[in-house]
Amino acid sequence: MEKENPYLNVYLGSLKKPWADYCASIGKKPGAALKEAIERQLESANALTEPKTYQQTKPIPDKEPKVRFEILLTPSEKAALTKRAEVERCSQRRWVIDAIRAGLTNEAQFGMSEIEALGESNYQLLAIGRNLNQIARKLNEGDPDPIQTELIKGLRAIIDRHTHVVSTAIRASLERWDLE
Structure with a gap:
């Protein structure tokens, strides 16, 4: 397969001198x-063609002015919004903000039921992690099998990473953030 040439040759004709003069005036080489x-x-x-995807940066203090x-919505849009906000147990304003943020960031914005499920998941995982720590401590007290001890420590690390990711997702969904 032939290697692609990264160079471009352009015939400028009478434009070459004005272009070179302009580039000299701004301190750049014509090619650059x-x-x-x-x-x-x-x-x-x-x-x-491709809309910018925004990223959440730092949390906004609640005191910052909005x-x-x-x-304006049609009556059917307003009714659908009211019903959806009730189902997701949030205000209509919160639902609209979440929809906008989801569209801008391409990241999930969780409703209260999802946040509660994620919170419960983290609670259970943290309990499992505490149990693993107790098991590891008991193994360390006696003549531990190094493979089992390392396996338990590895599981604990995975659980810690998961709970951190879930906590961050919950916080990002509940709090207002700057977008860039």
């Missing part, structure tokens, strides 16, 4: 400036 222009053009084209935004 052209490459930047192409990159910006491609970024702009991608911005039109910006008012109003939407």
